[in-house]
Amino acid sequence: MSETSSLEVVAQGRQHLADWEAAQPENFYSTDQHLQSILNFYWGAEKLSVYAPRLTQFGHEAATIIDAAVRRANEPHNLPRLERFNAVGERTEQVIHSAAHHLAGKHIYGSGAMGVYREPGNNVLAQALFYLSSYNGEAGHNCPLACTAGIIKTLQNVGSDELKAKYLPRLLDTNYDTLFTGAQFLTEVQGGSDVGANACTAVPHADGAWRINGEKWFCSNVGADLALMTARPVDGVAGTKGLGLFLVPRLLDDGSLNGIYIRRLKDKLGTKSMATGEVDFKDCVAYPIGEPGKGFQHAMDYVINTSRLYNAVGSAAAARRAYVVAWTYAQHRHAFGQPISQFPLVQETLAEMRCDVMAMTAGSFYLAHLRDRIELGEADDTDKQFYRFVVNLNKYYASLTATNVVRRGIEILGGNGAMENFSVLPRLLRDCVIFEAWEGAHNTLLAQAVRDVQRHSLDEAYDQGMQKICSPDQSLRAGAILPRMRGQLAELKAYDEMTASAGIREVAEDAVSLFYLACWENYASDDSAMVREWFLTTRVSVKSKAMGAVFKKMFIEAISAQL
Ligand SMILES: Cc1cc2nc3c(=O)[nH]c(=O)nc-3n(C[C@H](O)[C@H](O)[C@H](O)COP(=O)(O)OP(=O)(O)OC[C@H]3O[C@@H](n4cnc5c(N)ncnc54)[C@H](O)[C@@H]3O)c2cc1C
Known part of the structure; x- marks a missing residue:
């Protein structure tokens, strides 16, 4: 290759990359x-x-x-x-x-x-x-949006008129210079999945508000104007049943700092432009929200x-x-x-x-x-x-x-x-x-699914809900597979919790994949039938997988017993 043609090859390679850059959409909605x-x-x-x-x-x-x-x-x-x-x-x-x-x-x-x-x-x-905002990942604001939405919904459903009047307008404001953003502080150092292990205490105060003392280990959007947090009233029973839910403003009505002390910001793998901190609460003014004893x-x-x-x-x-x-x-x-x-x-x-x-x-x-x-x-x-x-x-x-x-x-x-x-x-x-x-690690969610089926028979709700999505046209592929899925979920009830846990991952993945397929079958887009068929073939494999759970459990126990 001559020097000129090798330079041309390099220029062409770079041009291809520039063409890719130029091909990025300028609108995430109209191209979706x-x-x-x-x-x-x-x-x-x-x-x-x-x-x-x-x-x-x-x-x-x-x-x-x-x-x-x-x-x-x-x-x-x-x-x-x-x-x-x-x-x-x-x-x-x-x-x-x-x-x-x-x-x-x-x-x-x-x-x-x-x-x-x-x-x-x-x-x-x-x-x-x-969704459009999240094309940019967490983007520094998307976790706070989720937290703020949680506070809005809590206030709208179980907030007192006074708290609603005081906070909802600022939470719903669209002016970034004046609005309030929210946070949710549940996790403590001794456990996040195990919220019932929360040790932060709350005591009523003569002024009608409460005071919270203790610490929280993961507080995202830590500089938020308002946080919703769990804490245990001093006379509360152990576990989640004894937890109260409280609204905690960053600043008090006179503009002074509430008793919220940030120990340090976390040095995280991702979501880096959103600040997550560890926080000490010292006589922090808090407003109870919802019914006592129903915090969790x-x-x-x-x-x-x-x-x-x-x-x-x-x-x-x-x-x-x-x-x-x-x-x-x-x-x-x-x-x-x-x-x-x-x-x-x-x-x-x-x-x-x-x-x-x-x-x-x-x-x-x-x-x-x-x-x-x-x-x-x-x-x-x-x-x-x-x-x-x-x-x-x-x-x-x-x-x-x-x-x-x-x-x-x-x-x-x-x-x-x-x-x-x-x-x-x-x-x-x-x-x-x-x-x-965030919001529940995988195994915690799967363990919850086992409990939901075994204790609350939510497999039946799944089946009925799926029938609604599939109806009235039962010829939909998802509808045809549903009876097998129903059997698989129900089968989990025949096992003890440990054994069912060994089978839940595959069953849950099939249940959610079938749910996706059913939702997707309801509307048409140009080529979505073909993509759905591919999804059905590669992702939905409803067989009697829970049957294998007994053997799988045996292996899991034997293997995990060794260092
Ligand atoms: C960047 C970041 C920001 C966060 N921000 C917040 C926040 O703003 N507010 C907040 O409250 N929390 C926040 N969290 C905490 C997050 O919600 C917890 O990390 C999560 O709930 C898991 O809790 P943990 O870290 O204590 O893990 P653990 O509860 O110790 O769990 C460790 C492992 O054990 C498994 N496990 C635990 N219990 C069970 C069970 N019963 N069955 C099966 N497996 C189980 C889990 O699935 C996990 O794999 C944040 C976390 C991160 C990483």
Whole structure:
């Protein structure tokens, strides 16, 4: 090769990369046909046409201004830092964020991502906005959005009129300079899954409020204006039954600092532009919310069941972004004289990524729609039980799958995939690993599924809920497979808890995959029938897997007994 032609080859290679960069969408909404099909199905064309301009506008902001701002906010010199004192030595416990972080926040909250909760039945809209925002991963604001939504729902459902009047307007505000953001502080150093081990104490005070003392180990959005936290009234019984739920403002009414002292910010693997801290509470002023003795139940109903849906939608969107990055790359990157998209194995990877993204997006938006029906009083008890059971399975599967999808996207980009300054993928991967831990680690959620089936027979709610999704056209593939799935879930009840636990992973994955398929079969998009068929073939393998659990348990016990 002559010197001139070798230079041309290099220039061409670089040009291909530049072409890939130029091919990135400038609008995450208008280029996402699948999201549009889902919204059209749940809303109908008329309602969609009302919200489409807003989603198009925000889809553009998310792909341009917010994308650039979040990239900058995640550069090491722009990460949040703790400033505990002001110039004259007074405690302020302030988290300082970069200008880029605030620019992203202005657009994200400005979209009405929280403001839409002024009216009940707006979960699909809220999740559509959140999905578009989450194309940028956690983005420094998406975890706080989930926490803020949890506080809004708790206040709306079980808050006193006084607390509602005091806090809801600021939480629903869309002006980033004046609004309140929320946090949820449950986890303590001795355990996060085991919330019943909480040791923070709460005592009533003569002024009518309470005082909280103790510490929390993971406090995301630690600089939030308002936190919802669990603490144990001093006369409370042990375990989750003795926990109360409290609202804790960062600043008191006179503007002074409440008794919230940030020990340090966590040095995290991902979600880096959002500050997570460890906090000491010293005579912290707190307002009880909801019924006494129902603190944990309220936290589950309004906070955790909300944030688990947020977590899954955020995971699906991060995976979708990875697919977009990888797919466009495959069209432009050349190897062995052709675009890599021509290689069957690259095509297979992309097909699997796409399939997973579409499946979890379909399922997550069904749950958002169901949540709307629950809030509007249109759902029955079975629907509520179905939501409770499936929101956990969905969180488990979507967060696990998103990490896998992003990792496969990195694989498509070859060496460039591992470069921090080349694409958004390394940051998305780190964020997705955090999504897996947040709001319930995998095994905790699966253990919950075992209990839900064995103690509360939620397999029956699953079956009835699935029949509603599949009906009236029982010829749908998911509907035809459902009886086998029903048998598998019910089979878990025949075992003791340990044995059922050994079989739950495969059964849960089938149950949630079948749920995705059923949701997805209800609406058409150009090629979604083909993608669904692929998903059915590769992901849904309902056989009598629980039968193998007895043997699997034996192996697990033997193997895990050794160091
Ligand atoms: C970046 C980040 C931010 C966070 N922000 C917040 C926040 O703002 N507020 C908050 O309250 N928490 C927050 N968390 C904490 C998070 O919710 C917990 O980490 C999570 O609930 C798990 O609790 P743990 O870390 O104590 O793990 P553990 O409870 O110690 O669990 C360890 C392992 O044991 C498994 N396990 C535990 N119990 C069971 C069981 N019964 N059956 C089967 N397996 C089980 C778990 O699945 C896990 O794999 C955050 C975590 C991270 C990483």
